[in-house]
Amino acid sequence: MAHMSRVWAAATVAAVRAQRERAPSAAARDRLAGLAPQAAALAAARAAGADGRRQAGADESLRKAMYLTCWGPS
Structure with missing residues (x-):
């Protein structure tokens, strides 16, 4: 049981560190x-x-339209 407790603690620390690096x-x-x-x-x-x-x-x-209307070819 103590072994699982250590594994759980290590996994939790790793998850917290990974989250801190991403945020x-x-x-x-x-x-x-x-x-x-x-x-x-x-x-x-x-x-x-x-x-x-x-x-x-x-x-x-x-x-331009006004110019061509007034002065363009008739």
Whole structure:
């Protein structure tokens, strides 16, 4: 019986150590949590930039259509 007790204790220690190695540390979780607002702000800025480029492209298309309508071949 004492042998099984030792085996059980060794298995438990090994399982706890393996779990500790797989789990992220508190410091790593805090760093990742601190980056989330920055990532959201970056995504919003990128979306705004893409919208601005899309708007500029639409404006250029309208300008070209107006030019061709007024000055194009008749």
